[in-house]
Amino acid sequence: MVGLLLQILADALLLGGVYTLMAIGLSLAFGVTRIINFAHGDVVMYGAYGAFFAFAGLNIDPLLSLPMVAILGGIGGYLLFKMTLDRILNDISINQVLLTFGLGLVLQNVAVILWTGDERSTTPSYAFDSWLFSDDIVIAKGRVIAFVIAVLFVIMLLAWLRWSELGRATRAVSQNQAAASLMGINVRAMYGLSFALSSAFGAATGAIMSFLLPITPFMGFPIMVKAFAIIILGGMDSVIGTVLGAFFLAIAETAIAYLVPQGIGWAEGVAFFLMVLMLIARPAGILGTAGRDA
């Protein structure tokens, strides 16, 4: 029994790392622009394909190709923002939702046409390795790596937001756009920057996912839905809130997967039920402030 509990705890922690990666980019972009990017999951998917082709074609380990994938993702995200969203920033939010949703469809189906729906994955040695503790606790190496990278990302993001000039400007825009604009901050440039960063995080997440999940053009959608649930749980505009939301969801899902009969199937639905409960109880999320006027 103690073994089972420890296993649940370990799995939940590691899954929480994966979930943090999925949601952190989304929450950064939302915090600044108040636009939810419905194409975020597809950015992750492109990152995964990038890592896959680097691995399959050039034999580069996904962890080594990660920085390159992230940079390309950031540039791609910035261009996408400039070409589309930037034009309708002042429209009602319906249009922004429809636009990013459409972008997601385009990205997904371009991938279907280019690479078909076949499942692929990168296969570095650590993808299949796991450690065994006291005979009954299994810890997958790949997930540990994802966890470590998630921690690094969160620290990097927090440090950047706290100490760098641009990070401070980003926070200012997030808190009060009009005031930030009066202080001489170029709000539109900050929007572009946060979208670029968000996409870079998304693509980097894809590089990690390339050895954790099967890579298909359709992998983006479930990732995006999970990420939504997480940022609603944690608070849409708070980095720490996002991390808390990710771990909250991971713990609930893992516990249900282990303890309820047929729990693995039901665990898929946990995110939605938690989300609804949170929306009723505290719409702003655990740490968020964006409840009423979003």
Add this chain to the structure above:
Amino acid sequence: MNSTRAWMVIAAAFLVALVLPHFLPPGLSELATRLSTLILVAVSWNMMANAGLISLGHSGFWGLGAYTAALLANAVHMPFWLTIVPAMILGGGFGVLLAYITGRLRGLFFAISTLAMAEALRVIALMVPKLTGGAEGLFVFDEIRPGRETMTSFALCLAVATVAISYFLSKSRFQYALRAMRDSESAVQMLGVNPARFRMGVTALSGAIASCAGVISAWYTGYLDPGAAFDMKITISAQIAPLFGGLYTVSGPVIGAAAIMTLSELTRIYFGYSAGVGLLVYGVILVFGVLFMPSGVVGLYGRWRNRSKRRGALAEGRP
């Protein structure tokens, strides 16, 4: 259009809906049925959008209606036309629940909640195989399935009724409250309108209509599974049709539905069943629609008519 003329048009449309299917070949009959379901979801989606509520979960209502119909058909052999009553009650009830849950939230939160709702329903349908047949799906009791002509008539009649409802809604006071809600709910509240009540009304109506579309598809195809009943594609076409035709208008969703239907048939003829092309076209329409023609075909037509009117006036020397 005054109201006598409107009633006459509606009566004529019902007549066509009743008679036409008996003369259609099977291929066209199927198209007509699919077009009707598309009109149902498109008009229903447009109603929510009209009040500033953007739904990404119309497949949820659809699936709810489809499963209600199929389960009642199999359990108590309920005739097809009667199953729309419980389906509409359930769909409408779910709409109210949704409005209640997202009560204090707007825009984005509503969109995400609807998405989550549809996904949650799919997971439930998948996880209670004793009731729904799970991933293997469910066949509708074949002996009580109506013939093709009857089904197409039924679908067309429902589509006509839906468009009629949306027309009368657009002429009522309800419409002004909804349109004002789209711009600012707090301002509406200050003017003495209770947005929560209107919101529940519109989600209930919209949910009930969308679940009718599910009922039609369940009876028409005779089979459903969670993947098909809660297909994201339903939601996508429900939002593209009004956007393409013209958001917030009565004729927009209908024109859009016909256009989308034609387009998807054409892409199927040109590209066969090669995966991705159809949805790619949908995505491109969404992006370009939002960026370059936010008022859709109806808006373009209106602008063109205005311009030609002005030109006509100039030619005649009037100011």
